[in-house]
Amino acid sequence: MNAYREDFPFFKAHPDIVYFDNAATTQKPATVIQALIDYYSNDNASVHRSTYTLAQQATDQYEQVRTKVANFIGARDANQILFTKGTTEGLNWIAQGVCRHFLQPGDEIVLSVMEHHSNLVVWQQLANTLDLKLRYIKLTDQQTLDLADAQQKITTKTKVLAITGVSNVLGSSNPICKLSKLIHAVNGLLIVDGAQMVPTMPVDVSQLQIDCLAFSGHKLFGPTGIGVLYATPALLDVLPPAEFGGEMIDQVSLTTTSFQPAPYKFEAGTQNVAGVIGLGAAIDYIQTIGMDKIHAEEQMLGQYLAEQLSNITNVSIYGPADRDSGIVAFNVDQLHAHDVATFLDSNQICVRAGTHCAQPLVNMLEVNATLRASLAFYNSFEECDQLVTAIKAAKEFFSYA
Amino acid sequence: MNAYREDFPFFKAHPDIVYFDNAATTQKPATVIQALIDYYSNDNASVHRSTYTLAQQATDQYEQVRTKVANFIGARDANQILFTKGTTEGLNWIAQGVCRHFLQPGDEIVLSVMEHHSNLVVWQQLANTLDLKLRYIKLTDQQTLDLADAQQKITTKTKVLAITGVSNVLGSSNPICKLSKLIHAVNGLLIVDGAQMVPTMPVDVSQLQIDCLAFSGHKLFGPTGIGVLYATPALLDVLPPAEFGGEMIDQVSLTTTSFQPAPYKFEAGTQNVAGVIGLGAAIDYIQTIGMDKIHAEEQMLGQYLAEQLSNITNVSIYGPADRDSGIVAFNVDQLHAHDVATFLDSNQICVRAGTHCAQPLVNMLEVNATLRASLAFYNSFEECDQLVTAIKAAKEFFSYA
């Protein structure tokens, strides 16, 4: 068993569960849960608005996490960190802001065919409304991003490249550094969906020259309902807020309003303060391990699982041969993913079956659905073996018909 | 001391603090904190998306809270309950949706001058963009809503009345039942900002014929980062989603998307699941007391505090003489609210000083700022007396100069 497992109350409550659905949501270390307990039991007060000592302490804690997040992703300035509800909200804000305020009819937005609905539907809706053009980078035969195609699709008409750092189905990472050069050569913006990337590998937005990065706390071993949107000062200065309300305001009369500077102008109303505190504790926790270590562990687990699964006859594995994360999508020939998932569930193995909020990609794989095991650093080789054994048993069970 | 205080870990940690900032955010009962611990320690799994047993249990818990909220506010159907980040987000969604999809240039929106920025700025911005007209209902000399003025302002041109149920500065409640008749007589929509109302008095949306109601969990003894938007099926069917992403989707191709029905079409991406569970625990807790009882207690505390404060010479109290909540705004003549708040803070009394995100109203009171004590049912008469004593001491302290 993996020693990190000890840090997670969930695994104490479920010693026998094989939790392989980490790409959907991760478990939380005891320190994150404790941070929430401490916040609500000792420190809960109104942030930014009230002047008493308790409120000041809550505000300080809240703002310290902003700095912590900035350091974690290599942002130059804490004011480039906005707190959101999650990746989806961050991508929606930035897509709405960029499309409505920078783009002209006919401008092109490049995505990849492997995007999660959160980085696809909003662009599609805006493209339809504003008469923008969407272009999709294809996959190679090895199911990696086709860089030659990317070079073709990214032209002087391209204003935005919005792409995931790591695919939540294929498990592969995209070459953000190369893509950054391509899109910046045509003066476009690089927007990265970091939902799967940030939890699995070190990310340095300054070094990669990422213009916007969105990710979720709940996939980063932190609480639900909290996420981060990073953006360059150039964008934050000109983008209007997506929501209006308390705290973001400078002055209001009955007819006019002026706003605070970023990040506050984007954080309308009372924020998820406990969520922010919990996210800070999650970052503290993963930094005691180190993102390099986490990446190495998850790569190794993903590679091992993919190899073991591919040794079973009639199992198809998706994604490139070299695994870069703990995400492994697969199918058992003749069996539907949902039936297999139910069988695995009866063996206490939690995997996901379906289209993983990436219907276009799954259709491209020419299946209705896939199974997906997504492993985190707290998973183990033994658990991989359990999955393999259970898949073999499933084949037996269903063929018995 | 108030017996309810025992239920709140915060007061065990701070036995001597007088917490009078409940209109900003409330403290959380132990049961709410425990619900969060239990969720993260035992039940944390992906809601709606995964098919294994744990995910099903998390989904069930999540959906049960939807039903609980519906019952709590008298909604006919759980599908009329959308989960949001808070009041601000709910009001923004509804304002954007209604203004962009139902209103024509020249249409009128009626607000009151006592609105919180969350129910003011978004309408103002939309009115400017879409050429709509905002009209504000005035106050009477007694600082209550001027119903005669409301009758004048609500005409056949009025498409929306958006108004707070309870003012976060004056502490008074507005006659929602009468306003409901006025606005429905002209076929307009009644949108109620319930941020302060829902935590202090029983609310039945069906009986009051409220078309939309928004409120926040963190002001209702629940977690941060969660709120509720109630709306009629007629609205929910036609309003488009405010954000796009996972879970809300029916089918997606590279060029088209169809959406799920409400409430799911509005809940894009992974939701604040723990926040929802915590909100459910908060509602359970307050129902063990009963909203009628809570209202009676808070009215009594507000009335007592207002009377005691008004007995001090040179203290001005805002809002009507009959208190309907625990919110009491006031000022000490010649002293600035911030200086008094700092003095109170040094006496362990937490009150808020400033414009309370209601700058137009505070300007109308002809002051730069006010103090505001906002009491919840767990506060006590003794604490009111402590505040009174401290105010007298503040006068002494600052006059000593």
Add this chain to the structure above:
Amino acid sequence: MPDLRHLYQTIMLENAQHPQHSGILTGAKVKKITVHNPTCGDELVLSGVIEHSRLISIAQHSEGCIISRASASIMTELVLENSLDQIQVLAAMFVSLINGHNLANQELLQQAMIFSGVGQFPMRTKCALLPWQALVELVEGDKQ
């Protein structure tokens, strides 16, 4: 977790493997309904001909899991030649069955009774119900 053999009974597996009334009807009188399950990507095309308030012909084309394929197969066999009134009764009974209620005239559901175990797997109830959802849509327009 309840026993899987109770869920996946032999008749179910057989119907999934060798579906009855498989295909898509064509012709002027054919009504066609396509339904899908967004979480799993499954799709079902149900086609039928209704005359004088009676379903005189039906076919199903199902891409999905064992449960939904078997449900489509058994349903089509059960409802063919029934009146629209009878079909609505059967559909209501099937929904009750899946929701775990005790049925009075359960013999009316015939082989469809093998889905009684699905209620214990709440994440899979949609699969069993999908064909019936299509059926209700199919007959709805033709009932006053």
Add this chain to the structure above:
Amino acid sequence: MPDLRHLYQTIMLENAQHPQHSGILTGAKVKKITVHNPTCGDELVLSGVIEHSRLISIAQHSEGCIISRASASIMTELVLENSLDQIQVLAAMFVSLINGHNLANQELLQQAMIFSGVGQFPMRTKCALLPWQALVELVEGDKQ
């Protein structure tokens, strides 16, 4: 919580009650800056005349708490007749003081040193800094 007498020193209270250089200058050469503190609704109008890189005239009109009123009063008295260079040095020193740093030449701040206690009340630092923020804006345009 630190002692309030350390925060509200007598000189501060006196300056708040009887502010120096109170008012708003008028005239063609006058530069005027309005700043405010959104959380508390306070407003400050600073007006001044700069000639040959020197502040030759200044006035402040402050609606706010004791700390901000006193800060405006003491600041205007301190910086009048100073060169813009000197003013920028003083402003930087004052910010350091409020942030709790030890200052080398603290005598340069003269009476403004009474704000050294404000740093212990973080929610009030904005009040002390507000006039200085206006001053920096006032002189900025005139410096190359």
